[in-house]
Amino acid sequence: xxxxxxxxxxxxxxxxxxxxxxxxxxxxxxxxxxxxxxxxxxxxxxxxxxxxxxxxxxxxxxxxxxxxxxxxxxxxxxxxxxxxxxxxxxxxxxxxxxxxxxxxxxxxxxxxxxxxxxxxxxxxxxxxxxxxxxxxxxxxxxxxxxxxxxxxxxxxxxxxxxxxxxxxxxxxxxxxxxxxxxxxxxxxxxxxxxxxxxxxxxxxxxxxxxxxxxxxxxxxxxxxxxxxxxxxxxxxxxxxxxxxxxxxxxxxxxxxxxxxxxxxxxxxxxxxxxxxxxxxxxxxxxxxxxxxxxxxxxxxxxxxxxxxxxxxxxxxxxxxxxxxxxxxxxxxxxxxxxxxxxxxxxxxxxxxxxxxxxxxxxxxxxxxxxxxxxxxxxxxxxxxxxxxxxxxxxxxxxxxxxxxxxx
Amino acid sequence: xxxxxxxxxxxxxxxxxxxxxxxxxxxxxxxxxxxxxxxxxxxxxxxxxxxxxxxxxxxxxxxxxxxxxxxxxxxxxxxxxxxxxxxxxxxxxxxxxxxxxxxxxxxxxxxxxxxxxxxxxxxxxxxxxxxxxxxxxxxxxxxxxxxxxxxxxxxxxxxxxxxxxxxxxxxxxxxxxxxxxxxxxxxxxxxxxxxxxxxxxxxxxxxxxxxxxxxxxxxxxxxxxxxxxxxxxxxxxxxxxxxxxxxxxxxxxxxxxxxxxxxxxxxxxxxxxxxxxxxxxx
Ligand SMILES: Cc1ncc(COP(=O)(O)O)c(C=O)c1O
Numbered sequence: 001x002x003x004x005x006x007x008x009x010x011x012x013x014x015x016x017x018x019x020x021x022x023x024x025x026x027x028x029x030x031x032x033x034x035x036x037x038x039x040x041x042x043x044x045x046x047x048x049x050x051x052x053x054x055x056x057x058x059x060x061x062x063x064x065x066x067x068x069x070x071x072x073x074x075x076x077x078x079x080x081x082x083x084x085x086x087x088x089x090x091x092x093x094x095x096x097x098x099x100x101x102x103x104x105x106x107x108x109x110x111x112x113x114x115x116x117x118x119x120x121x122x123x124x125x126x127x128x129x130x131x132x133x134x135x136x137x138x139x140x141x142x143x144x145x146x147x148x149x150x151x152x153x154x155x156x157x158x159x160x161x162x163x164x165x166x167x168x169x170x171x172x173x174x175x176x177x178x179x180x181x182x183x184x185x186x187x188x189x190x191x192x193x194x195x196x197x198x199x200x201x202x203x204x205x206x207x208x209x210x211x212x213x214x215x216x217x218x219x220x221x222x223x224x225x226x227x228x229x230x231x232x233x234x235x236x237x238x239x240x241x242x243x244x245x246x247x248x249x250x251x252x253x254x255x256x257x258x259x260x261x262x263x264x265x266x267x268x269x270x271x272x273x274x275x276x277x278x279x280x281x282x283x284x285x286x287x288x289x290x291x292x293x294x295x296x297x298x299x300x301x302x303x304x305x306x307x308x309x310x311x312x313x314x315x316x317x318x319x320x321x322x323x324x325x326x327x328x329x330x331x332x333x334x335x336x337x338x339x340x341x342x343x344x345x346x347x348x349x350x351x352x353x354x355x356x357x358x359x360x361x362x363x364x365x366x367x368x369x370x371x372x373x374x375x376x377x378x379x380x381x382x383x384x385x386x387x388x389x390x391x392x393x394x395x396x397x398x399x400x401x402x403x404x405x406x407x
Numbered sequence: 408x409x410x411x412x413x414x415x416x417x418x419x420x421x422x423x424x425x426x427x428x429x430x431x432x433x434x435x436x437x438x439x440x441x442x443x444x445x446x447x448x449x450x451x452x453x454x455x456x457x458x459x460x461x462x463x464x465x466x467x468x469x470x471x472x473x474x475x476x477x478x479x480x481x482x483x484x485x486x487x488x489x490x491x492x493x494x495x496x497x498x499x500x501x502x503x504x505x506x507x508x509x510x511x512x513x514x515x516x517x518x519x520x521x522x523x524x525x526x527x528x529x530x531x532x533x534x535x536x537x538x539x540x541x542x543x544x545x546x547x548x549x550x551x552x553x554x555x556x557x558x559x560x561x562x563x564x565x566x567x568x569x570x571x572x573x574x575x576x577x578x579x580x581x582x583x584x585x586x587x588x589x590x591x592x593x594x595x596x597x598x599x600x601x602x603x604x605x606x607x608x609x610x611x612x613x614x615x616x617x618x619x620x621x622x623x624x625x626x627x628x629x630x631x632x633x634x635x636x637x638x639x640x641x642x643x644x645x646x647x648x649x650x651x652x653x654x655x656x657x658x659x660x661x662x663x664x665x666x667x668x669x670x671x672x673x674x675x676x677x678x679x680x681x682x683x684x685x686x687x688x689x
Binding site for chain 1: 469470471472473476477487492493517518519520522523524544545550570574577592595596600
């Protein structure tokens with residue numbers, strides 16, 4: 001709590017040495033794991049100051065992931081909405097089809113440096129699971145992915161992809177059988193296998209130093225986008241916008257822009273059936289601060305502090321918490337967070353597919369839906385830059401079902 | 408009532424002093440508050456001291472018990488499904504304290520329900536109910552300002568978990584601010600998983616004793632009277648949780664409801680374990 005205001009007049013100086021973003025973040029883990037996360041923190045510090053690490057990272061991002069990916073002017077969507085110019089940062093064009101791989105490359109290189117020989121991960125939509133299984137195949141490490149049994153049903157193509165890549169997918173049947181429970185189970189695995197195992201967390205959450213290192217690895221999104229928009233428009237955008245599950249693609253886009261005062265920062269949460277129905281995943285709009293999965297952050301819970309199940313058509317947003325840096329950005333007012341329902345996201349999914357020839361992931365369809373609301377109210381001289389965090393191939397079964405189509 | 412609010416550290420210290428006098432280790436039994444329902448849970452709780460429990464750990468149910476194996480996860484789920492919440496957990500303790508002024512009660516669980524209750528209000532209510540100490544799994548010393556320091560200031564014990572990953576470098580940090588006793592989690596893993604070998608326990612006890620004079624309780628994976636006796640030869644107390652909670656599960660009817668055998672099946676197991684512990688050093 002020593003750092004409730006940013007130092008150096010910057011929004012980019014946190015976390016503090018104890019992993020706090022203002023009142024959020026921290027290290028709320030079982031003692032068994034403490035030496036492991038301290039070791040990770042040290043290893044990450046060393047890696048950050050080692051030019052060889054950066055060089056390796058850049059190599060794989062370029063030759064394996066396919067970066068830099070384009071910043072694409074969504075011309076027809078812009079015309080249709082009749083307001084601000086809309087740009088998409090095309091994370092869907094990465095190897096494995098989403099932003100998740102950026103972080104996985106970073107973490108597996110760290111794991112190698114630390115001499116770890118086994119990888120575990122949690123996954124919701126399966127995108128992080130696929131990205132983890134992919135880097136494990138590439139670097140020759142055995143991989144176990146925990147996935148809620150509910151998500152296994154609705155994301156079956158990704159389950160098969162993980163298995164093809166040689167990963168073991170372990171169904172999680174406890175609790176709400178989705179992302180939060182997969183994370184519990186991964187933590188249980190980690191306390192059991194402390195010697196050899198590296199836990200690749202898939203979003204900017206968890207105990208310190210994960211929110212920081214995931215953000216740093218995903219910041220390649222915002223850094224590239226900034227350069228690209230300057231090249232395309234000769235100026236910064238008026239708004240950056242992204243969907244938030246745990247918040248990794250969003251913080252990756254936002255972070256490089258946080259100190260640019262003229263850039264409005266907007267995160268989009270999954271409102272499921274609607275925030276008023278109680279069946280949603282909008283932890284920032286409708287939750288309150290609490291402690292789960294190693295950090296203090298906004299959570300969905302009841303009056304007794306019991307965690308509520310989240311609900312969203314998008315498995316990747318179906319989480320009752322949010323990365324701690326987003327909680328801080330919300331509280332200090334540097335970012336605003338807006339809820340989008342399943343129905344609104346589905347409409348945006350169709351709109352983007354039909355107008356741009358891009359089938360977006362259901363996650364970032366939430367961000368598109370928010371743009372549908374806001375862009376028309378903005379002048380034609382304004383610029384919106386959105387993170388198109390992934391492609392929607394994995395979602396076609398879910399969407400077909402929602403539209404009443406039998407495949 | 409005045410009895411109920413003698414400092415929690417006292418009751419724990421007195422209990423360990425008495426055990427020392429008797430020349431034996433203690434038995435620490437874990438059950439989850441409200442498992443399988445609040446009434447049956449109270450029946451079980453009441454019967455524990457008589458069956459041989461020297462100290463009681465009472466689990467505070469939580470939806471996301473990240474450090475627990477299936478047995479204690481299910482106990483938590485049963486309690487929550489039966490409408491358990493923190494205020495009821497504290498009334499359970501109060502009810503017990505009216506009957507038993509000596510057996511220490513340690514609340515064990517995760518931070519969020521306490522944080523949401525409000526730390527100051529929780530400590531006040533817990534102390535008034537007759538709670539003696541807290542074990543909070545997801546609060547390492549790095550987060551001591553949250554709850555550990557206020558707990559100790561309130562005169563209750565904050566009992567720390569030490570683990571196989573707690574080396575000589577980390578242990579001083581772990582035993583600082585802590586009181587009552589030190590809990591040694593003998594295997595890296597979730598509750599109910601495998602147990603440590605005797606040699607491993609002997610080695611760990613040596614390490615811990617270099618850093619603290621507090622009594623040391625050893626737990627994780629103890630299921631039988633024999634295992635409890637083995638631990639009791641090395642440590643100041645043996646902790647049994649999952650085995651007892653599994654016994655509760657075993658006693659339920661097909662709808663998951665308590666039966667007239669529930670309390671007696673639990674006390675039966677506790678009696679066996681207590682025998683093991685009490686005869687260990689003979
Ligand atoms: C394509 C895509 N976008 C967004 C997310 C949400 O995660 P985060 O908020 O960490 O970016 C996911 C998660 O699975 C995803 O697959």
